[in-house]
Amino acid sequence: MPSSLSESRESQPRASAPHDRPVQLLDPSGRRVPHAPYDDYVADVSGDQLASLYEDLVIVRRLDVEATALQRQGELGLWPPLLGQEAAQVGSARVLRPDDFVFSSYRENAVAYCRGVKLTEMLNVWRGTALSGWNPYEVGMATPAIVIGTQALHAMGYAVGAKLDGEDSVAVAYFGDGATTQGDVNEAMVFAASFRAPVIFFCQNNQWAISEPVTLQAQRPIADRAPGFGIPSVRVDGNDVLAVMAVMRRAVEQAREGGGPTFIEAITYRMGPHTTSDDPSRYVDPLEREEWAGRDPLARVEAHLREAGGLDDALAASIARRADEAAAEFRAGCTEQVDPPPLTMFDHVYAEPHRGVDEQRRQFGEYLESFEEGVN
Known part of the structure; x- marks a missing residue:
């Protein structure tokens, strides 16, 4: 680990340009696609482990659908759906250790699930029964940041603190494509590069900043911005849970070894509304949505597992039952909450x-x- 945070610019690692095409290891049909050097980072992922990732994807989607229904029925004041973004969240979150720390925005409910947040605690704020959802120190994840982009600064500061303490834990800032226009995100990258902070900036480019398309604010791939700060970046198919895991593992490895920050742009699609108060039918081209539906993150893992013999009807039914049980617990935990004094x-x-x-x-x-x- 460097002895000082005021290292010269010459000691910084050369920032890499993003790949011409996003890293992809499973194509939309579920076919395995080779992509060096990322193949090596998931070479140890067995069929059983991939099936476990698939179970995560199924459960978090089921929870998301249940929460949306709860809001429509008046049980929640608001809900930010993650439909379509499951692979980006699960694939990245499952790489982290318990002593790493996550700083998210408001849509990372799958990350919260993977970090061990209790199901009921995911709903407290949206139910209006608490000002904060959970104890961050119990799960290594801060509660959701509603103000766009602020969590990037928090993650950077935490990472610098971990470095000063001599720890090899990393911090992760999750945000959407719209947040990259905010000053906080850009300022966080300036400091992260200067101090070689062990932080990962994870951008879920879901193509929409509320109702505005990403092309309105980004004339080039968003990942192209990071090298300008001296931060290596990579673009990944955010609907490919295996590719996301590989890219995240590489970024985490670099951070732990003192290599500084990485910017990841996970290209995905928000299949639902920005929040349940939004009507995407007013601005989304239904043909575009249909095209992205063909790249569904769950369908490609299922197709791959079935082809490889890692998933049969019995296991699929068992996973579906567990998802339904989680949804039932989710609903009960919501409706049984008592308003605080x-x-x-x-x-x-x-x-x-x-x-x-x-x-x-x-x-x-x-x-x-x-x-x-x-x-x-």
Whole structure:
């Protein structure tokens, strides 16, 4: 590990240009495609391990569908669907160690599942029963960042801290293509390159920044931006869970060995709305959506496993049952939540007592009491 964070520019690794074509190891039909040097990074992935990844994909999609239904039925205030982006999230998250730390935006529910977040805890914020979903230190993942791009700075800072502490853990910042226009993401890359921070910037390019197409803000591949900061970058088929795993493993390896940050652009597609308050039929070409449906991340793994003899009808049915059980737990955990007492919203604003917050608590308490007096 370098002895100083103020290393000269000459000591920085040369930033690599993105591949002309995204890294792909499984094509949309499920056929295995060779792609050096990434083949070596998944050479140890057995049929059983790939089947386990497939199970993850099935379960997180089932949970996503259930959460969308819960919102439509009035049980959740909002939900950000991840339909179509399962492989990008599962393939990258399953590479990480427990002591690594994830900083996500609001759509990385599959990452949360892989990090061990309890199903009910994924719903707290969207149900409105908590100001934060889970304890970040129990699972190595910060709670969702709603403000676009802020988590990139948090990840960079955490990574610098890990480096100063002599740890070989890495930090990962997940964000969408729209966030790359935000100053926070670009500023995070400046600092990450300067300090050779062990951080991975993982961009899920799902083709849409809410209702605006990615081509409006990016005239070239988004991954082309990172080398300008001195950060090597790579583009990967974000609907190919095996390729995502390979690319992520290489980036993590480089970070652990002191090689600094990597920028990954996972090319995928948001098959549903931006959130459940959005109507994509107003701006999405149905033919484009149909084309991307043919690149479904679950279908290609299933096709590959069936061809290789790693998945039969019995195993597929067993996985489907487990997904349904998870969805049932998800729903029960949502509908059985109890609204917290109103004044508890002030409990964790600061770690230590704060006079300003105490005064706000007192005023709000008096306000609530006024309703009781009116009723009596």
